[in-house]
Amino acid sequence: MTISGVALLAICTLLGGFLGDLLGAALGVKANVGGVGIAMIFLIAARLWLVRRKLLSHGLKTGVEFWGSFYIPIVVAMAAQQNVVAAAKGGPIVIIAGVGAVVVCFAMVALIGRLSGRVETMDEIEAREAEALAAPVPHFKSGRIG
Amino acid sequence: MSMISHVLVANSLITAFAVVGILMWISGAISKYLTFGRIHGSAIAIMLGLALAFLGGLSTGGEKGVADLPALAGIGLMGGAMLRDFAIVATAFEVDVVHARKAGLIGAVALGLGTVVPFILGVLVAAAFGYTDAESLTTIGAGAVTYIVGPVTGAAIGASSPVIALSIATGVFKAVIVMIGTPFVAKMIGLNNPRSAMVFGGLMGTVSGVSGGLAATDRRLVPYGALTATFHTGLGCLVAPSILYFTVRAIIGS
Numbered sequence: 364m365t366i367s368g369v370a371l372l373a374i375c376t377l378l379g380g381f382l383g384d385l386l387g388a389a390l391g392v393k394a395n396v397g398g399v400g401i402a403m404i405f406l407i408a409a410r411l412w413l414v415r416r417k418l419l420s421h422g423l424k425t426g427v428e429f430w431g432s433f434y435i436p437i438v439v440a441m442a443a444q445q446n447v448v449a450a451a452k453g454g455p456i457v458i459i460a461g462v463g464a465v466v467v468c469f470a471m472v473a474l475i476g477r478l479s480g481r482v483e484t485m486d487e488i489e490a491r492e493a494e495a496l497a498a499p500v501p502h503f504k505s506g507r508i509g
Numbered sequence: 510m511s512m513i514s515h516v517l518v519a520n521s522l523i524t525a526f527a528v529v530g531i532l533m534w535i536s537g538a539i540s541k542y543l544t545f546g547r548i549h550g551s552a553i554a555i556m557l558g559l560a561l562a563f564l565g566g567l568s569t570g571g572e573k574g575v576a577d578l579p580a581l582a583g584i585g586l587m588g589g590a591m592l593r594d595f596a597i598v599a600t601a602f603e604v605d606v607v608h609a610r611k612a613g614l615i616g617a618v619a620l621g622l623g624t625v626v627p628f629i630l631g632v633l634v635a636a637a638f639g640y641t642d643a644e645s646l647t648t649i650g651a652g653a654v655t656y657i658v659g660p661v662t663g664a665a666i667g668a669s670s671p672v673i674a675l676s677i678a679t680g681v682f683k684a685v686i687v688m689i690g691t692p693f694v695a696k697m698i699g700l701n702n703p704r705s706a707m708v709f710g711g712l713m714g715t716v717s718g719v720s721g722g723l724a725a726t727d728r729r730l731v732p733y734g735a736l737t738a739t740f741h742t743g744l745g746c747l748v749a750p751s752i753l754y755f756t757v758r759a760i761i762g763s
Binding site for chain 1: 525526532533552554555557559561562563565566567571572574575584585587593594595597599600601602614619622623626627630638641657658661671674677678679680681687694698699701702703704708712713727729730743744748751752
């Protein structure tokens with residue numbers, strides 16, 4: 364049933380929200396601490412449990428996935444109700460923080476790539492797989508990652 | 510005319526669905542025909558949303574963007590904290606633990622760095638622009654992580670709406686630069702194999718930015734980048750309003 368998926372999602376969200384509030388109270392802040400993240404962990408755990416017991420029905424999946432696919436539209440609605448007029452007065456901060464974050468992260472991708480040594484490029488992987496297909500070696504399993 | 514507006518007001522949430530749907534549809538068309546798929550439709554939709562909020566704010570003088578217009582009050586409910594958290598939690602359902610393991614240690618390192626490094630940068634920029642309270646600093650820092658982490662964090666720790674809007678704008682701007690810039694720097698940063706795509710996804714974070722940028726670079730790399738990027742928002746939502754917020758508070762001592 365579709366409602367069981369929606370209900371599962373609702374229960375995880377409420378439970379996460381509750382624990383987030385508890386965590387916030389324990390840490391002495393009037394805020395929900397990581398409630399969404401905790402709820403996500405519950406949902407991942409619930410999914411694993413359901414798969415293992417073969418209880419993951421199509422309806423249940425539909426109920427959760429509908430809301431998951433709804434998240435971009437909801438973010439659009441969220442954007443449409445922000446106080447953008449006030450933010451626009453912030454001006455350059457958006458550009459500096461945005462560009463800065465991207466430049467630093469690009470540099471780190473390059474750095475991690477260099478530090479962790481060379482790996483096969485996508486072209487090389489495809490070339491190797493094409494070769495393996497052309498001349499099948501006995502007991503050879505192509506290391507296909509995809 | 511008054512009958513139309515009566516129907517719109519009486520069914521405000523339904524009106525919101527229709528309006529956002531039309532907005533997404535227009536954005537999809539803009540993405541396809543004006544940017545040739547280089548900028549993701551969802552990023553354009555979010556920018557249009559922010560633009561509408563700007564116009565709404567100008568015309569009503571209110572603080573809630575288009576949600577201050579009576580006919581569009583449903584946008585406030587649709588984009589409010591309740592449905593937003595509900596939908597974000599739902600995305601965790603698509604996380605495949607087996608696939609996640611494949612991303613492995615290096616993906617986890619990239620994820621950690623991808624959350625902390627932009628956050629620090631965002632906080633520093635915010636501080637340079639004169640913000641001194643921990644809530645604003647943390648929210649803008651979180652916005653530099655992704656445009657989801659920013660508002661989720663801001664709402665959780667009680668930042669003001671202008672600051673939340675600023676954090677969304679920062680995150681969206683970041684996503685747009687990732688989408689446009691990735692193909693140009695791909696060669697320089699070694700973005701030609703699955704592993705670097707996973708590192709890239711973990712560091713950049715924004716799913717729309719990563720999938721858009723990788724699609725414009727090399728379509729085969731998209732699933733690898735998206736795999737780590739999907740964890741990014743969840744991780745950010747978990748640590749930004751908690752550990753990172755407390756760290757900021759401890760440092761500025763308030």
